[in-house]
Amino acid sequence: MSAYEDPENTIVITLKSGTVAIALLPDIAPAHCARMKELAREGAYDGVVFHRVIDGFMAQTGDVQHGLAGGDLRRAGTGGSDKPDLPAEFSGIPHDRGTLGAARSSNPNSANSQFFINFSDNHFLxxxxTVYGRVIAGMEHVDAITRGEPPANPDQMISVKVAADA
Known part of the structure; x- marks a missing residue:
């Protein structure tokens, strides 16, 4: 029995300081939620660093191509997965503190594997x-992620799992 209301649509990220639980929003952004679950189930996010962490703004991670801890992180933030890019799934859900957003290039339909968690309300976004989840537990661990663009010693996602599989 899972501790989460909807374990199939809950992502559990293990950080050095503790566990972060994210409730996905499949009714709002089905393709983005499916992609995150697919990559989590493949273990693609395990060991990936937070390569862009801006105090008062957000923590960005998810570059499964260039963002592995211990690798050459100079290109972190420039890659994605081997899967096709996702079309934008914009909605009226605001970018509030704790929401999960899809990182992308200037092309709105270029989101792939990278995502960010908002440290504060960032309504200009x-x-x-695309907003496709929100932190439901462990935001204090997100707040503790090492800052920098990139951080000198970046924190990593030790593991990323779908709660239903844990």
Missing amino acids: NRQY
């Missing part, structure tokens, strides 16, 4: 970046 509304309807420009």
